Amino acid sequence: MNEDKCFEVEIGGRTLVFSTGHLAKQANGAVYARYGDTAVLVTACMEDEPREDVDFFPLIVDYEERFYAAGKIPGGFIKREGKPSESAILSARLVDRSIRSLFPEHMKNDVHVVATILSVDQTNPPDVLAINAASAALAISDIPWDGPVGAVRVGYIDGSLVINPMEEDMQNSTLDLVVAGHKEGITMVEGGAGEVPEEVLVDALELAQQEIRRLVDFQLKMREEVGKPKCEIPAPQEVPEIDECIKTDHYGEIYEAVKIHAKKERSDAIKAIKEKVWEKFKDTYPEQEGYVSNAVTKYVKKAMRSLILDEGLRADGRAMDELRPISCEVSLLPRAHGSAVFTRGETQALVVTTLGMFGEDEQILDGLKLDEPPKRFMLHYNFPPFSVGEVRPMRGPGRREIGHGALAERAVKPLIPDESQFPYIIRVVSDILESNGSSSMASVCGASMSLMDAGVPIAKSVAGIAMGLIKEGDKYAILTDIQGLEDHYGDMDFKVAGTRDGVTALQMDNKAGGITREILVQALDQAKRGRLQILDIMEKAIGRPRGELSQYAPRIYTMNIDPDKIRDVIGPGGKTIRSIVQKTGVKIDIADDGVVHIAASSESAANEAMSIIKSLTKDVEPGEVYIGKVTRLMNFGAFIELLPGKEGLLHISEVSSSHVPKIEDIFKVGDRVLVVVKEIDELGRVNLSRKRIMENPDDYPLGPDMQTFLEEERKRDSSLAPKKRENDKGQTRHPRHKREQ
Structure with a gap:
């Protein structure tokens, strides 16, 4: 291999740069790829000797996110990268699925492809770049591989298809499609969409194929110049x-x-x-x-x-476009917030929805994106061994489980109501109880019904179906709702999920080489017809969200406060908000924009908490009347707490029309007192009056409780009225006159 070779091609209006011969020179193949300021190093290594103990091709693809790539330090106590994030696992699967089918079928040598993310510019995502760099590293290496492949992302923005849109533009895209393939056809598709019509998807795949051919030609020229001769892996001896x-x-x-x-x-x-x-x-x-x-x-x-x-027959006797028998059930679990069982043939998914609260149940993401918001909708997929009648240890979710869960999540996510409409964290779990093909699409169907059973106001039902392809030469057959045998020995696994109005998720793995537009159109049309049949069956079980949440789900109430008042609700060291929680039994989350979510088991508890928060954040205005509490007594008057944390001064001259010799003569600390806000001076000090209300109560809007309290205040005032008494000569004297000497 020559030293320091650099190759460039323009894709999506930006320059893609591959360089080799400078970094990781001991690998069988290594490519440093750069697109904008996003940079990835991909290496490919192979063991010299085949493994004798496996009946599969032992390929490992790792996708290593380095936090320094985004100028970040990892969270947690350890402060170093740990196990791969979910995003990294999904990206590794994209690379794996793009390249795996092009290795020799008989190959049993361990191959390890590592994509290390070195720089992320927050504009050009590194996942598609990693696929192209992995292809280039394999292409120039001596590892047997029938590549190269190219990969692009396709967006649909303002009615136009866009190749490799920038990260900020994807916010306005109704399509996020990653497509990989070689010169003869597409090998891998992964994407989500906002109910996009099937014809748009076909156009997107054709546009992607055009750019893929350019990427393949670019890598072929690179291989001609710096590629190593491929080593020979002898085929197993036949008997x-x-x-x-x-x-x-x-x-x-x-x-x-x-x-x-x-x-x-x-x-x-x-x-x-x-x-x-x-x-x-x-x-x-x-x-x-x-x-x-x-x-x-x-x-x-x-x-x-x-x-x-x-x-023209299938293994289970069905027609090419015939579904397996389907049954749907809801409300199976008595305590779950929402539950459903979706059974299709020998595939069965138990799908359960749980509702949680902002601030404590949302998923915090620690990845390479800057300021990445927490996830409020999660869909997790579990595949226990008993679902296929196997005995093996139960471990955490593997890459397949994470990938299937992500696909189902992508399919359902466009239907999830936004936070303002439904202020809950939503977690859906799909437990596969039986499996014979297309369990991820069963998870989509079950999730839709489970969400409706939980009362989540999703706009419409969503369903998924897996399509297959058998192709030999010019003869082919497209299969609806494939089972495990057809998936394993077929040429294509094409999963399509969506509503009656369009596609929300798409995934394809193809081993058949070229797929024509005719095949794509037929497959998508057949998938749509199957999807509509499934939706008809699902909607007989539950056709719309329940009108009320489960009695076991938290009730969340929302209110808005001035962001500048958040500190008043939280209090020093969280003292105030803890006292509200202890007093009312609710859970409280306050967002930076002043949106307050209150989760409570009863409406009365929520109202009590909201009333306290309102009082903490309310501004005192002149002319307002309060029943306050005496907090301090001074020689010049009393300080009265009007609202939590808000006091005013009741000067001794404003206590009563009668003379008050000492403030202690009428009040003690803790007494309740009816006052009106007389004024707020230029320094923000609140001055109060009791005398004005006592003299002219009709001038103020007093509620029934204040009217009752006013009568008690009048009794207190009567103790201050001047008293007359007789002297020893029978004369009446006022107590303030001096006695004669």
Whole structure:
């Protein structure tokens, strides 16, 4: 490889730069890619010897986010990058799915592709750049690989399709589609949409293919100049005697086994054939048990494809565009906020919705984006081993689970009401109870029903369906609602989710090479017809959101306060807000813009909390009447608390029409007193009067409670009225006159 080689091409109006020969020179292939100020280093390495203990291709793709790329320090106590974020895992899956199908089928050498994110400019996302750089690294390496591939992002902004839109422009896009492919066709599609019509998606895929061809040509020129010769990975040695035996003596049995409808019975029948063939050859070829198993599997694939293309039949007897039997249930779990079970054939998803509160239930994201807002809608997918009748340890979610959950979340998210309409955090969990194909799309259907069962006001139902393709030469068949066998041995897994009005999510993995516009149009049309049938069935179970939330869901009330008053509600060290929570039993979250969310088990508790917050944030105005509390006594008057944290001065001259010798003669600390705000001076000091109300009560709007309290105040005033008394001569003297000496 030559040193310090640099290659450039313009894509989406910006320059894409690949350089090699300077960084990570000990890898089989390494490319430093830059697009704007976003930079990625991708390396590809391969073990020299194949693994003997695997029956699959051992490819590992890692996507390493470095926080310094965005000028950030990781959160938490450790302050270093830990396990990959969900975003990194999804990006790694994009790279993996773009390149995996182009490795030799017989290859068993470990291959490790690492994309390290070195710089992020917040304008050009690094995920698509990583796909292109991974392709270039493999293309110039000596690793056997039938690439290169190119990748672009397609947006739909103001009615126009845009290649590689900038991050800020994507805020206005109703389509976010990542497309990867080679010269002959598309290999991978991943995207979300805001109910986009199918014809727009076809145009987007065709536009993407045009740019992909340019990227492929660019990498081919790069490979010609700096690429290493590809090493040879010898194909496994064939055993013609075994192959001929299976073809001649057992293909008919395999063909009949493939036509068994039930997954387990079909699997058992194929297993029995493998054992029968092995019995014939275990003495002659004692080390070829794996070869026998693989050879039978090869003919299972051949039989399944022949059944579809030559006889127009599917393994379970359905027509090409026929759905499996579907059943829908809601409100299965008595205490959950919302629940649904969606069953399609031998695939079953239990989907549960839980409602939470802002501030404590939202998901905080610590990634490479600056000022990334928390997530208020989450959809999580679990795939326990019992769903496929397996025994294995239960661990945390793997990349597949995270990817399937993200796809279902993307499909449902456009229907989620915004915060102002529904101020809740929403978490949906899909537990797969049975699986025989398309469990992610079952999760979409179950999520839609579960949300409605929880009373979340989603505008309409959303459903998903997985399409398949069997293609050999010019012959092809498009399959609606594929099961596991058709997914495994087919040429395409094409998942489409949406409403009656358009597509909300799309995912495709293709092994068939070129896919024409005709195939895309037919697949999307067939998917739409299937989706509408599913929606009809779902809407019989639940067609609209419930009018009320579950009795076990929190009630959230919203109010707005002046952002400058937030500190008054929180108080020093959080003392004030804690006292409100302790007194009322509610949960309170206050946003920086002054929006207050109050979660309460009863309306009375919420009203009490809101009343306290209103009093804390209310400004005192001249002319307003309060029943205040005496907090301090001075020789010149009393300080009265009108509202929490807000005091005014009641001067001794404003207490009563009668003479008050000392303030202690009429008040003590803690007494309640009826006062009016006389004025607020230029320094913000509040001056009060009691005398004005006592003299002219009709001048003020007094409610019933204040009228009652006014009578008590009059009794207090009567104690101050001048008293007369008689002297020893029977004369009446006023107590303030001096006695005669």
